[in-house]
Amino acid sequence: MKLPELFSLCETRLNHIFEQYLTKPITPSPLLQEAAAYSVNNGGKRLRPLFVYATGIALDASLENLDIPACAIEFIHSYSLVHDDLPAMDNADLRRGKPSCHKKFDEAMAILAGDTLQPLAFEIIASHPATLTCAQRLAMIKVLAEASGYHGMAAGQALDIKGIHNAEELIQMYQLKTGALLNASLQLGVIAANNIEGKISPSIRKFADCIGLAFQIQDDLLDIESQDLTGKPQGLDAQNNKPTYPTLFGIEQSKQKIHSLFAEGIQAIAFLGEKGKILQALAEHVMQRKK
Numbered sequence: 541m542k543l544p545e546l547f548s549l550c551e552t553r554l555n556h557i558f559e560q561y562l563t564k565p566i567t568p569s570p571l572l573q574e575a576a577a578y579s580v581n582n583g584g585k586r587l588r589p590l591f592v593y594a595t596g597i598a599l600d601a602s603l604e605n606l607d608i609p610a611c612a613i614e615f616i617h618s619y620s621l622v623h624d625d626l627p628a629m630d631n632a633d634l635r636r637g638k639p640s641c642h643k644k645f646d647e648a649m650a651i652l653a654g655d656t657l658q659p660l661a662f663e664i665i666a667s668h669p670a671t672l673t674c675a676q677r678l679a680m681i682k683v684l685a686e687a688s689g690y691h692g693m694a695a696g697q698a699l700d701i702k703g704i705h706n707a708e709e710l711i712q713m714y715q716l717k718t719g720a721l722l723n724a725s726l727q728l729g730v731i732a733a734n735n736i737e738g739k740i741s742p743s744i745r746k747f748a749d750c751i752g753l754a755f756q757i758q759d760d761l762l763d764i765e766s767q768d769l770t771g772k773p774q775g776l777d778a779q780n781n782k783p784t785y786p787t788l789f790g791i792e793q794s795k796q797k798i799h800s801l802f803a804e805g806i807q808a809i810a811f812l813g814e815k816g817k818i819l820q821a822l823a824e825h826v827m828q829r830k831k
């Protein structure tokens with residue numbers, strides 16, 4: 541499979557499920573649903589679902605079984621961004637070129653949209669129809685929960701908010717706030733392909749670790765350098781006094797680090813041969829991103 545085909549199937553299939561949970565009337569609070577839908581359907585790159593599909597396709601999982609984790613991880617990601625933008629966190633008014641959720645609605649509704657999207661991810665894994673077994677569903681819930689909470693994204697966000705003091709802490713914070721969900725995307729694809737434990741090989745984990753870290757360094761660099769393409773407020777990390785890889789090591793060294801992490805990641809999955817080509821292509825696509 542080539543990248544354009546992956547992009548198109550990811551978009552079509554996600555939209556089909558999102559329609560059922562975000563567009564069709566489903567809750568006594570239409571406003572809450574509107575805020576949740578606004579936060580999911582406002583132009584994200586869908587990278588985590590793309591990694592779920594790419595991994596699953598490389599391992600011959602059925603698309604139907606990949607839809608559920610792809611959708612679930614995008615819900616968690618979207619919720620994390622809604623809360624990340626809140627005044628108590630990054631205080632960002634703009635997300636994907638539009639008012640962030642708390643600006644469009646209000647803070648209370650943004651907190652509640654996040655509070656909704658998070659359990660919705662687990663609800664879908666538990667109950668959306670597909671040929672996934674109960675054991676697969678349970679394994680997916682475990683992976684996603686671990687990557688989201690104490691051992692993952694939320695812990696990383698907590699370290700970010702409380703401040704880091706050196707390069708070692710910075711890398712750990714990146715691995716948690718960004719790397720954990722990226723790693724989970726691959727693990728979910730592995731579980732959908734019937735490896736119930738979701739134990740990805742050390743090489744695939746290495747790939748995910750490298751891409752996750754490189755991705756956050758890119759994000760920090762884009763905060764400094766992008767020409768308005770990210771749809772996020774520019775220079776916000778500096779304004780919030782956030783130490784980042786570029787502020788600790790400089791722009792040039794950050795670019796070199798991104799380059800070497802991608803090369804290391806892609807090298808780690810070379811053993812997959814033809815099957816791994818779609819993952820490699822996706823990593824190359826991420827490497828060239830400008831937003």
Ligand code: IPE
Binds near residue numbers: 583584636759831
């Ligand atoms: C932004 O992630 C937050 C980070 C972890 C760096 P993305 O850049 O994937 O955000 P969207 O979903 O495409 O807007």
Ligand code: IPE
Binds near residue numbers: 621624693718759
């Ligand atoms: C990643 O960090 C955010 C999450 C893990 C939710 P950032 O705060 O840098 O992400 P952006 O730049 O706001 O997208």
Ligand code: MG
Binds near residue numbers: 624630700
């Ligand atoms: Mg943040």
Ligand code: MG
Binds near residue numbers: 624625630632
């Ligand atoms: Mg932020």
Ligand code: MG
Binds near residue numbers: 759760763
């Ligand atoms: Mg950022």
